[in-house]
Amino acid sequence: MNSITLGPLTSANGEIQIPGSKSLSNRILLLATLAKGTTKITNLLDSDDIRHMLNALKEMGVRFSLEDQGQTCVLEGNGGPLSVNQADLFLGNAGTAMRPLTAALCLGQGEFRLHGEPRMHERPIGDLVDSLQALGADIEYQKETNYPPLLIKANGLNGGEVSIKGNISSQFLTALLMSAPLAKSDLRINVDGELVSKPYIDITLHAMKQFGVNVENLDYQAFVIKGNQTYQSPGEIMVEGDASSASYFLAAAAIAGGKIKVHGVGTESVQGDVKFAEVLEKMGAKITYGPTWVAAEKGELNGIDMDMNHIPDAAMTIATTALFAEGPTTIRNIYNWRVKETDRLYAMATELKKLGANVVEGDDYITVEPCSDLQHVAIDTYNDHRIAMCFSLIAFSNTAVTINDPECTSKTFPTYFSLFESISG
Numbered sequence: 001m002n003s004i005t006l007g008p009l010t011s012a013n014g015e016i017q018i019p020g021s022k023s024l025s026n027r028i029l030l031l032a033t034l035a036k037g038t039t040k041i042t043n044l045l046d047s048d049d050i051r052h053m054l055n056a057l058k059e060m061g062v063r064f065s066l067e068d069q070g071q072t073c074v075l076e077g078n079g080g081p082l083s084v085n086q087a088d089l090f091l092g093n094a095g096t097a098m099r100p101l102t103a104a105l106c107l108g109q110g111e112f113r114l115h116g117e118p119r120m121h122e123r124p125i126g127d128l129v130d131s132l133q134a135l136g137a138d139i140e141y142q143k144e145t146n147y148p149p150l151l152i153k154a155n156g157l158n159g160g161e162v163s164i165k166g167n168i169s170s171q172f173l174t175a176l177l178m179s180a181p182l183a184k185s186d187l188r189i190n191v192d193g194e195l196v197s198k199p200y201i202d203i204t205l206h207a208m209k210q211f212g213v214n215v216e217n218l219d220y221q222a223f224v225i226k227g228n229q230t231y232q233s234p235g236e237i238m239v240e241g242d243a244s245s246a247s248y249f250l251a252a253a254a255i256a257g258g259k260i261k262v263h264g265v266g267t268e269s270v271q272g273d274v275k276f277a278e279v280l281e282k283m284g285a286k287i288t289y290g291p292t293w294v295a296a297e298k299g300e301l302n303g304i305d306m307d308m309n310h311i312p313d314a315a316m317t318i319a320t321t322a323l324f325a326e327g328p329t330t331i332r333n334i335y336n337w338r339v340k341e342t343d344r345l346y347a348m349a350t351e352l353k354k355l356g357a358n359v360v361e362g363d364d365y366i367t368v369e370p371c372s373d374l375q376h377v378a379i380d381t382y383n384d385h386r387i388a389m390c391f392s393l394i395a396f397s398n399t400a401v402t403i404n405d406p407e408c409t410s411k412t413f414p415t416y417f418s419l420f421e422s423i424s425g
């Protein structure tokens with residue numbers, strides 16, 4: 001297995017352009033496919049999760065061309081559901097491909113198998129399948145109930161009224177929302193209980209609007225969508241930078257000293273993870289914003305006790321930043337860290353403890369105490385890109401850090417370590 005050793009480093013400086021958003025890239029690819037007309041997508045993310053979506057679309061007969069090292073995609077829309085009637089689709093560990101495609105494939109006709117990496121087969125999808133079945137879909141679990149692989153025998157989705165659970169992943173609701181305009185009649189979706197990761201629903205609604213579909217949002221408790229619609233291509237669409245990917249660079253400046261300006265996300269962003277900068281600011285970092293950029297500078301960092309359910313991905317960056325603050329930090333309401341690329345609550349706690357920190361791993365929270373005497377250890381990354389990226393920040397302590405399997409960042413950020421090295425000194 002490869003590893004990379006970083007630091008010890010003392011400063012983080014510079015300006016960077018952050019690659020395109022994973023969440024927006026995969027949403028836009030799917031909506032462009034369902035839409036009428038040709039869409040030119042710019043600043044598309046070039047990473048594993050997007051490649052899984054593109055490969056699946058190709059298998060499904062979608063015509064597109066990639067230029068500019070995969071960052072520009074010109075895609076011919078179907079003006080309706082996908083038209084191939086048989087496919088076996090491998091979706092890696094990309095939640096933003098697996099969940100939305102499960103719903104979208106039900107819209108057409110035919111037989112489709114959806115599967116992924118072993119971890120994908122441990123990530124739940126039952127709440128989405130239950131709702132799709134209630135709308136007339138025929139979906140079978142090929143191994144374990146509630147988990148991929150799935151076999152879909154598609155024959156369109158009915159409208160009417162359906163409920164969906166939102167307490168494990170917002171991606172289930174996102175998947176239903178994106179497919180709803182192509183259902184046979186109007187649909188009302190009722191959210192059953194708590195809705196986690198709510199800002200991702202705003203990303204979904206925003207993307208749908210760019211493709212000409214409005215959703216009536218009844219305070220995130222219910223959504224009403226007209227059936228039998230056709231998405232319309234906006235012609236050209238640019239993917240904004242990835243706000244979760246920006247978090248590591250902003251944290252680096254907040255910890256290390258120096259100033260980092262990240263271009264591609266800012267006050268105009270639709271991604272909830274831009275709010276990561278507000279958390280850093282609350283901890284004591286100096287943050288400034290423009291419409292399409294955010295900058296961070298070091299401040300005296302204090303620990304924080306906060307519900308971070310709204311920024312589940314960027315919250316992981318706070319867990320390692322916490323080591324450099326005064327006083328403990330508690331990140332709350334993050335149970336679903338356990339059902340992502342790995343059990344992130346266990347993995348973060350285990351690796352932070354290896355460094356010598358005092359950590360409490362709760363069922364749905366983590367408390368991290370600062371530590372001024374971290375040990376040089378090799379961090380296991382559990383095939384989780386965010387573990388690799390979060391722990392790179394340890395290089396700004398008094399010790400070096402070794403990151404095992406750094407290539408796992410290819411899920412969302414293949415160029416991470418070269419950009420990291422370009423800003424750190």
Ligand SMILES: O=C(O)C1=C[C@@H](OP(=O)(O)O)[C@@H](O)[C@H](O)C1
Nearest residue numbers: 023096169170171197200312313
């Ligand atoms: O809809 C999306 O693009 C995402 C939603 C979030 O997942 P959950 O809703 O499962 O928390 C997030 O963690 C994931 O990286 C991307």
Ligand SMILES: C=C(OP(=O)(O)O)C(=O)O
Nearest residue numbers: 093094095096313340341
């Ligand atoms: C949870 C994540 O990915 P996915 O889209 O596969 O859910 C993530 O990128 O942190």
